[in-house]
Amino acid sequence: MAETRHYYQAEMLKALAHPTRLQILELLKDGELCVCKIVPELQMEQSNISRHLNILKKEGLVTSRKEGLRVYYRITDPRINDLLEASSELLKNFWERKQKTLV
Amino acid sequence: MAETRHYYQAEMLKALAHPTRLQILELLKDGELCVCKIVPELQMEQSNISRHLNILKKEGLVTSRKEGLRVYYRITDPRINDLLEASSELLKNFWERKQKTLV
DNA sequence: TTACTATATATAAAACTATGCATATAATAA
């Protein structure tokens, strides 16, 4: 795939564009959490969550630090939260518009 | 797939998360364009571009109007541009950080 | 009517992504 600016931008957005990863980012909104706190919040195999965390990490959306057996993940930049908040707002508006059209 | 808020948010982000669709949205940034103006800008089959436009439309990111043989597409909400702008800014920062780490 | 143009859709193949299960690794404790 041609490595243009749009390619990398799409890769980053793709990392955001998964329900499980959105849930993870929402859990991390107010600060770091260890994987052991994330797993029980999501109805999903631990191995899967580990993979999703890795996808977020590879795109630079989260970082991690190890402390003993535990690994703590955090969001790298608060503007990621803003971006998610903004997309959530947009979605809400699209829904309202759809409702109106259907009535 | 469970139809949660995160599911729909992910669907919207997925619609954004493709290099060709990002290019299309950038072309539409300053106002509507007919498909006949979009196609020659992108190195891709017309049928493909039509599909990408449909994906954006289904997610409510663009709307279209027909005028004779031509179909004009436009971005539905200027905040979509802001969102893309913000994600582009983030990406730039990730890159700068990566560069520093490598040096 | 036929011919032409712009856009959309059907189908199939290829490429990619997500998942579960099993297993590996790393850190700690006994």
Added chain:
DNA sequence: TTATTATATGCATAGTTTTATATATAGTAA
């Protein structure tokens, strides 16, 4: 040393997305 815990990875399968080619539809003009 062995056992235990937390997290990551290998592999196979299932599911999804993208693509090219061909074809269909809708609007216009002659």
